[in-house]
Amino acid sequence: MHSKASHFKLTHDKEKTDLVKFPSHDPFKLKSDHEIWQAFKGGNESAFIHIYNSCYDSLVQYGINFSMDRELIRDCIQDLFIELREKRSKIGITDCIKPYLFVIFRRKINRYLKLKARISKIQIEKVQDKFEFELSFEQKLINKQLNGEQIQQLNQAISKLTNQEREIIFLFFYEGYTYPQISDILGYTKVKTARSLLYKALSALRKTLETSSVGHLYTLLLF
Amino acid sequence: MKEKDYKNYLLEDFLLDDDFRSWVHDGDKKLDYFWQKWMDSHPEKVEDVLTARQILYSMKFMPVMVEEDERGDTLQNIIQRKTSAYGSFNSGDNFVPFRKRSNKVLFSIAASIALLIIAAGSFYFMNIDPDMRETRLSDTVIQKSTVKGQKLTHTLPDGSKVILNSESQISYVDHFHGSSRMVRLTGEAFFEVVEDKSRPFTVITGNTSTQVLGTSFNVNAFPENNETKVSLLTGKVRVFANNEEDSKWEVFLEPGQKVSIDRTSGEFIQSRYDFVREMGWKExxxxxxxxxxxxxxxxxxxxxxxxxxxxxxxxxxxxxxxxxxxxxxxxxxxxxxxxxxxxxxxxxxxxxxxx
The missing domain is CATH 3.55.50.30 (Phage tail protein beta-alpha-beta fold)
Incomplete structure (x- = not known):
């Protein structure tokens, strides 16, 4: 074990997943969320475009965990921003724009999904009341790190978690949100709830990984 | 870097440790040295460190691909205030700032303002072109409307036929993209729907929706009347309230039956109808x-x-x-x-x- 660790060369994955492209003249690029939001509320269209461009992809990314219906996700984002513009002078103040939009987006997409289920009732015969928050690791991005079997193990472990646990993992690790922000998005009154749920989820993940029968993930990782 | 109690860390503790995560994500060379040394002196923890590190890498997930066009087109729709078919079912959200969830007066004002804007918006579209037969607002939303004394037969992108009575309007998303066919109606129209089991056909009228797979029926929903009427000629339709609170209101109609929906009480009354009285207009x-x-x-x-x-x-x-x-x-x-x-x-x- 010891020797293996010594041979293990530490490398870093420099790949960044920064997909948002700002126009070079974006005057809000370096401004704080507070300033951007105030400008938007005051009717500044560049501020709106900045908010839109910097949040669109994240909302899609969050959305596909609820549903693979890209059109529905798009409709949801579209309607959210229409309402946001219409109510711009009336809405509250925020220093963290993206998590604020996540709160609204989450409510909206759940409503749209219920509506979609109601509309499709004739075909599917029963209404789904529960919506799955899916989360899965993709081999393509991380093939340098894990092989297909390992990813499958991880995904199996993830799939044993509850919807809420999966969603917390996404918000914490993927979006990098803080516990208070996660509590706002998920509607917890106590910040402690988010922290303990996340801890519980990760412990459960570890336990599943430890008991995985075929090809123990731990040993597989030590090439 | 301050030495934490890493030797008692479990996998989850590493994953949640800010310093550990910033080492993995930011790749600080000095920290590389620290961790290399730390693993050398705590061989029993090597597995945990490496596993946590690999999991953090994989936590990046697969970034979803968003086409430039999609973002641009959606922005156009937003600026032109084209609410989606789903959005037309629902009044908007409450944009409540964090930790100020009790300001109810503000919500109701905000909600009624949004409603006014939507009403004013559709009024505007109905009036820009008094002799409007077809208004292509863009490539996405198509509106057809009739003025007094005019009727219009129109074929929808899926081949379904609509006969629009006077002073009525339908709108729908071009090509019915997506998984359902949705048409919004004000006024009165007769529909002959082409069967497509994979995409239900839904007519949205204010607070009610009528849904079919393949059938012909009449919807009467003039704004000045206090009731909306749906009459079925052939096939089978499902009529239901759009509002979630009214979800008990749902009927399945057989040919020859109609349902009248009271707009005030939301009540559904099912009865038989007289063909000439309900659908004579189209003849x-x-x-x-x-x-x-x-x-x-x-x-x-x-x-x-x-x-x-x-x-x-x-x-x-x-x-x-x-x-x-x-x-x-x-x-x-x-x-x-x-x-x-x-x-x-x-x-x-x-x-x-x-x-």
């Missing part, structure tokens, strides 16, 4: 069924596209019953003249009725 039959003089005037205005001014009131309450097939306005008024004492004058599109 060009003007129908009066125990109509008082006000509804006769309103109906004649709509049917013939005229403005009627009235003088006096009828001495007795009218209860007009009758069918007029392919009749001119003059013929209708003449026959009313025999049974009820009226005088009329027609000058182009202006009619004077004297009771």
């Amino acid at each position: 060009n039959i003007l129908v009066f069924d125990k109509a008082d003089h006000e509804s006769v005037v309103k109906e004649l205005e709509r049917w013939y596209g005229v403005n009627i001014t009235t003088v006096n009131n009828p001495p007795l309450k009218w209860e007009i019953k009758g069918h007029f097939k392919d009749a001119s306005l003059e013929e209708v008024l003449e026959s009313l003249q025999y049974t009820n004492k009226i005088e009329f004058k027609i000058e182009n599109k202006n009619v004077e009725l004297k009771f």
Whole structure:
């Protein structure tokens, strides 16, 4: 074990997943969320475009965990921003724009999904009341790190978690949100709830990984 | 870096440790050295460190691909305030700032303002082009509307047929992209729907929706009436309230049945219908069924596209019953003249009725 660790060369994955492209003249690029939001509320269209461009992809990314219906996700984002513009002078103040939009987006997409289920009732015969928050690791991005079997193990472990646990993992690790922000998005009154749920989820993940029968993930990782 | 109690860390503790995560994500060389040394002196923890590190890498997930066009087109729709079909079911969200969730007065004001804007918006679209037969707002939303005295037969992108009565409007997303076919209607229309089990066809009218797989039916939802009526000719439809609170209201209609929905109470009343009375209009039959003089005037205005001014009131309450097939306005008024004492004058599109 010891020797293996010594041979293990530490490398870093420099790949960044920064997909948002700002126009070079974006005057809000370096401004704080507070300033951007105030400008938007005051009717500044560049501020709106900045908010839109910097949040669109994240909302899609969050959305596909609820549903693979890209059109529905798009409709949801579209309607959210229409309402946001219409109510711009009336809405509250925020220093963290993206998590604020996540709160609204989450409510909206759940409503749209219920509506979609109601509309499709004739075909599917029963209404789904529960919506799955899916989360899965993709081999393509991380093939340098894990092989297909390992990813499958991880995904199996993830799939044993509850919807809420999966969603917390996404918000914490993927979006990098803080516990208070996660509590706002998920509607917890106590910040402690988010922290303990996340801890519980990760412990459960570890336990599943430890008991995985075929090809123990731990040993597989030590090439 | 301050030495934490790493030797007692479990996998989850590493994952949640800020310093550990910033080492993995930011790749600080000095920290590389620290961790290399730390693993050398704690071989029993090597597995945990490496596993946590690999998991953090994989936590990046697969970034979703968003086409430039998608983001741009959606922005266009936002600026033009084109709410999606889903959005037209629902009133908007409450944009409540964090930790200030009790400001109820603010929400109701915000909600009513949004409603006004939407109402004003559709009014605007109905009026920009008084002789509108087709208005292509963009490549995405198509609107068809009729003015007084006009009817319109239109084929939808899926081949379904709509006959639009006077002063009515439908709108739908071009090509019905997505998993369902949704049409918004104000006024009255008859639908002959092409069967497509994978994509239900839904007509949205204010607070009610009618859904079919393949069938023909009539929806009457003029804004000035206090009821919406759906009458089924063939096939099977499901009519339901859009509002979640009213979700108990849902009926399945058989051919020959109709449902009348009271707009105030939201109540659904199912009954049999008379074909000529409900769908005669599309065969060009003007129908009066125990109509008082006000509804006769309103109906004649709509049917013939005229403005009627009235003088006096009828001495007795009218209860007009009758069918007029392919009749001119003059013929209708003449026959009313025999049974009820009226005088009329027609000058182009202006009619004077004297009771």
